[in-house]
Amino acid sequence: MTVAVGVTGATGRMGREVVAAARERADCEVAFAVNREPDGGTVEGVAVEPAAEFDALLGEHEPDAVVDFTGPDSALEYAHACVEADAEVAFVTGTTGFDDAAFADLEAASESIPLLHAPNFARGVQALVNVVGQAVRNLPGYDVELVETHHNGKRDAPSGTANRLLEEIEANGDFAGRNHGREGEEPREEGEIGVHALRAGDVTGEHEVVLAGNDEEVRLTHRAEDRGVFAAGAVDAAVWIAGRKAGRYDFADVIDE
Numbered sequence: 001m002t003v004a005v006g007v008t009g010a011t012g013r014m015g016r017e018v019v020a021a022a023r024e025r026a027d028c029e030v031a032f033a034v035n036r037e038p039d040g041g042t043v044e045g046v047a048v049e050p051a052a053e054f055d056a057l058l059g060e061h062e063p064d065a066v067v068d069f070t071g072p073d074s075a076l077e078y079a080h081a082c083v084e085a086d087a088e089v090a091f092v093t094g095t096t097g098f099d100d101a102a103f104a105d106l107e108a109a110s111e112s113i114p115l116l117h118a119p120n121f122a123r124g125v126q127a128l129v130n131v132v133g134q135a136v137r138n139l140p141g142y143d144v145e146l147v148e149t150h151h152n153g154k155r156d157a158p159s160g161t162a163n164r165l166l167e168e169i170e171a172n173g174d175f176a177g178r179n180h181g182r183e184g185e186e187p188r189e190e191g192e193i194g195v196h197a198l199r200a201g202d203v204t205g206e207h208e209v210v211l212a213g214n215d216e217e218v219r220l221t222h223r224a225e226d227r228g229v230f231a232a233g234a235v236d237a238a239v240w241i242a243g244r245k246a247g248r249y250d251f252a253d254v255i256d257e
């Protein structure tokens with residue numbers, strides 16, 4: 001079976017990679033690609049249509065899944081459009097920067113359509129999440145600091161991946177809260193988790209969790225070398241989710257199967 005995907009944000013850093021990754025696979029095809037202001041161009045030979053045409057394109061092409069890397073507001077709009085569409089279409093989004101209300105909105109959409117959100121589609125990050133949980137359990141009382149580094153065009157901070165890692169850290173230990181971008185003249189508060197977001201140059205994405213006790217430290221790092229790794233994971237997710245029943249899915253479901 002060939003899975004047909006619609007790609008939103010197609011001229012963005014990630015959208016381009018998704019179009020390329022989908023076109024590389026024999027079991028996937030790009031049904032359509034949209035961007036907010038496409039100015040009539042193409043990505044990887046695929047015409048990029050205006051976002052205003054999205055509903056019509058859904059009806060015309062009836063894709064199995066939409067893959068979205070845009071921004072929080074537009075991702076929610078696309079999710080709602082998939083819910084409203086006559087055709088059965090899954091929604092896969094890697095967009096980050098959602099607040100609690102937006103997450104609740106995505107959750108509600110997943111009652112009507114298959115929906116998968118992952119703040120990071122690199123398989124290595126899923127492994128990092130697992131390993132970090134284990135390390136925190138094994139090292140109670142150690143100081144934990146999280147440092148993430150991204151390109152200077154990234155809007156949200158901390159990254160979606162950092163937020164996911166923080167949830168995992170907090171779920172596996174006893175902590176006193178998060179300290180974002182420490183400053184001032186007080187020493188480190190016992191049990192706090194330091195969180196640091198660096199924005200510099202064209203760094204694709206790096207996440208490091210430091211666990212330090214007396215006379216020893218553990219550093220767990222994931223470094224993405226190329227956005228292709230995220231795009232490949234997102235297309236894996238689109239192929240995996242196509243045809244499934246409505247519900248909220250996770251990238252771990254894709255990897256674990």
Ligand SMILES: NC(=O)C1=CN([C@@H]2O[C@H](COP(=O)(O)OP(=O)(O)OC[C@H]3O[C@@H](n4cnc5c(N)ncnc54)[C@H](OP(=O)(O)O)[C@@H]3O)[C@@H](O)[C@H]2O)C=CC1
Binds near residue numbers: 014
């Ligand atoms: N889960 C993961 O593995 C990863 C997630 N991300 C996340 O993906 C998102 C996008 O990142 P990135 O590609 O770097 O960002 P870019 O700004 O490069 O791309 C976003 C694209 O979406 C377009 N866009 C914005 N609003 C709309 C809309 N309403 N309709 C159609 N297109 C729209 C933008 O158009 P315009 O240029 O006109 O603004 C732009 O082309 C971010 O939230 C980022 O954090 C990024 C990498 C990996």
Ligand SMILES: O=C(O)C1=N[C@H](C(=O)O)C[C@H](O)C1
Binds near residue numbers: 150158162
């Ligand atoms: O904006 C990016 O570039 C990235 N965003 C994701 C995030 O917020 O975690 C994932 C990746 O690190 C790249």
